[in-house]
Amino acid sequence: MDTVPGDSEHDELFQAAPCGLLRTDERGTVTRVNDRFAGWVGFTAEELIGKVRLQDLLTVGARIFHQTHWTPLLQMQGSVSEVKLEVRDRDGHTMPMVLNAIRSTAAGVVRHDIAAFVAHDRHKYERELIDARKRTEALVSEATKLKELANTRAAVAEQMMGIVSHDLRNPLALILMSTELLRRGNPTENQVKIADRVARAVGHSNRLIADLLDFTAAQLGKGIAINRQACNIHAVMAVCVDDLAQAFPKQQLRHVAQGNGDCSADAVRLSQLVGNLVANAVAYGSDVEPIAVISAVDSSGFSLSVTNSGEPIPEDIRDSLFQPLSRGTTGGAARSIGLGLFIVNEIARAHSGKVTVQSDVAGTTFTAYFPLS
Ligand SMILES: Nc1ncnc2c1ncn2[C@@H]1O[C@H](COP(=O)(O)OP(=O)(O)OP(=O)(O)O)[C@@H](O)[C@H]1O
Numbered sequence: 001m002d003t004v005p006g007d008s009e010h011d012e013l014f015q016a017a018p019c020g021l022l023r024t025d026e027r028g029t030v031t032r033v034n035d036r037f038a039g040w041v042g043f044t045a046e047e048l049i050g051k052v053r054l055q056d057l058l059t060v061g062a063r064i065f066h067q068t069h070w071t072p073l074l075q076m077q078g079s080v081s082e083v084k085l086e087v088r089d090r091d092g093h094t095m096p097m098v099l100n101a102i103r104s105t106a107a108g109v110v111r112h113d114i115a116a117f118v119a120h121d122r123h124k125y126e127r128e129l130i131d132a133r134k135r136t137e138a139l140v141s142e143a144t145k146l147k148e149l150a151n152t153r154a155a156v157a158e159q160m161m162g163i164v165s166h167d168l169r170n171p172l173a174l175i176l177m178s179t180e181l182l183r184r185g186n187p188t189e190n191q192v193k194i195a196d197r198v199a200r201a202v203g204h205s206n207r208l209i210a211d212l213l214d215f216t217a218a219q220l221g222k223g224i225a226i227n228r229q230a231c232n233i234h235a236v237m238a239v240c241v242d243d244l245a246q247a248f249p250k251q252q253l254r255h256v257a258q259g260n261g262d263c264s265a266d267a268v269r270l271s272q273l274v275g276n277l278v279a280n281a282v283a284y285g286s287d288v289e290p291i292a293v294i295s296a297v298d299s300s301g302f303s304l305s306v307t308n309s310g311e312p313i314p315e316d317i318r319d320s321l322f323q324p325l326s327r328g329t330t331g332g333a334a335r336s337i338g339l340g341l342f343i344v345n346e347i348a349r350a351h352s353g354k355v356t357v358q359s360d361v362a363g364t365t366f367t368a369y370f371p372l373s
């Protein structure tokens with residue numbers, strides 16, 4: 001058997017090539033092999049040549065592949081490229097190898113020339129890809145489960161909110177009615193004061209319940225429900241500002257109307273939006289300067305804005321102003337929960353509008369803009 005090429009330079013190149021090189025006969029018996037390949041599998045060239053077949057060096061799975069694919073492919077198309085097979089070394093350790101083979105015939109004798117590369121890195125990389133895919137699949141399935149759980153919890157929370165608010169509203173209505181009855185029964189000045197205080201507390205509780213219901217509806221992805229109707233926004237705001245003036249008797253409120261007031265909107269919700277902005281202006285703005293409510297309509301849409309003087313909005317809460325439960329830490333209402341602006345934003349969104357804020361030493365203006373389309 002021919003193990004030593006004549007030309008020493010060729011021989012050196014053959015032995016030192018950065019890949020395993022071997023030649024087999026048609027049945028797979030090694031007829032020539034370089035030291036690199038022999039070293040990888042833990043044999044000497046002499047131990048392999050004429051004694052070992054390529055398939056003898058393969059794991060069982062690789063041997064099956066060799067039989068079912070490798071040999072037929074070499075016979076049919078004369079070559080096999082980049083096939084990854086598990087090769088066993090002398091001690092039975094396996095290593096992944098990528099093999100390329102070419103079939104040729106010399107003097108009527110068939111031979112297979114094979115180049116082999118150890119593919120530890122590629123193998124590792126492929127394993128990592130498979131593992132990463134498995135992990136992703138597990139995460140997706142986990143996320144789906146969590147989402148289902150969250151949906152169930154959200155539905156339960158919504159039902160609870162509905163039940164609690166309903167059950168709270170009835171006793172609150174009863175308390176309010178009782179304050180009316182107290183007033184009719186010739187009360188003393190002190191009793192009137194107490195009745196007023198109770199009535200204000202009921203009003204506050206009712207607003208809180210309404211906010212919580214809106215918050216729940218918005219959080220559950222349904223958004224706040226609106227009922228659009230043709231209305232005159234200036235007329236709606238005139239009434240709204242009047243009501244707010246009653247609610248905040250110590251604060252000066254001004255309403256400015258610009259343009260023709262015709263629009264299509266949910267008047268109750270827009271009054272709630274302005275009510276929340278004015279409540280904030282009263283709570284966080286100057287006590288002495290008036291608060292301005294401007295309703296403006298032009299050909300592209302209409303806007304509602306509320307301006308107050310006083311300290312500007314602190315920098316650190318500006319980015320999260322419209323997030324639920326986000327509130328400043330200083331000044332304002334001691335019992336605030338940070339839902340007002342979230343609801344303002346949701347009402348605007350339900351009308352396909354958006355809210356912007358401008359705040360500096362000159363004052364703070366919140367503007368809700370509603371495009372006509
Ligand atoms: N006009 C304003 N001027 C200065 N700061 C404001 C003004 N409006 C809102 N803020 C700041 O933004 C925060 C968030 O306002 P938001 O109305 O969402 O919640 P809240 O007023 O704290 O609570 P809630 O409205 O639920 O009672 C407030 O706590 C306050 O710090």
Ligand SMILES: [Mg+2]
Pocket residue numbers: 276279280336339340341
């Ligand atoms: Mg508020």
